[in-house]
Amino acid sequence: ASIEMFQKLLELTLTNSYFFIYNILYKQLDGLAMGNPIAPCIANIFLCHLEETIFRNCPADCTPNFYRRYLDDTFACFDNGIQAYAFLDYINSLHRNIKFTMEVQRNNSLSFLDLLVTTNADQISTSIYRKPTFTGLVSVSSATVL
Numbered sequence: 001a002s003i004e005m006f007q008k009l010l011e012l013t014l015t016n017s018y019f020f021i022y023n024i025l026y027k028q029l030d031g032l033a034m035g036n037p038i039a040p041c042i043a044n045i046f047l048c049h050l051e052e053t054i055f056r057n058c059p060a061d062c063t064p065n066f067y068r069r070y071l072d073d074t075f076a077c078f079d080n081g082i083q084a085y086a087f088l089d090y091i092n093s094l095h096r097n098i099k100f101t102m103e104v105q106r107n108n109s110l111s112f113l114d115l116l117v118t119t120n121a122d123q124i125s126t127s128i129y130r131k132p133t134f135t136g137l138v139s140v141s142s143a144t145v146l
Contacts, residue, residue, distance in 0.1 A: 013036075013038055014038075014042065017033040030097065040071070043071075043072070044071065047072070050095065050098065051069070054090075054091055054094065055067075058087070058090065059086070059090065061083065061086065062083045062084075062086035062087040062090055063087070064076040064077060064078055064083075065077045065078060065079065070113060073113055074100075075112050075117075084102065084104070085102075088100060088102050105119070111129045113129075114128060114129055114130075115127070115128070115129050116128070116129035
């Protein structure tokens with residue numbers, strides 16, 4: 001398959017999303033439909049591109065000391081809250097449909113994915129984090145192999 005064919009198939013996939021609500025058919029005009037198998041991959045590519053813009057043009061007074069992203073969760077460290085909020089304002093100004101939110105440390109701790117990151121003086125420690133709704137139950141589905 002040629003690159004042109006791939007581009008055409010990708011365009012068809014991304015611009016022809018339809019869904020039903022209350023038995024009315026709608027065409028999605030912006031973004032990707034939830035459940036679209038290609039959506040996570042395209043979202044990651046888009047965020048990589050957005051990050052290039054972020055760090056190419058980021059004002060020096062709000063550039064993070066540390067920045068890492070996993071899918072749509074980002075962990076960033078700043079010298080102070082003023083820098084953190086300035087960075088949040090900056091990245092939220094870059095795209096009209098992308099709005100970032102921010103969580104801050106409480107009691108020197110912050111949860112990120114399944115980790116609890118704790119700062120003490122100049123040291124950082126991590127431990128397993130479980131949401132308050134965690135029950136410990138695991139859903140297992142079985143499959144029969146013929």
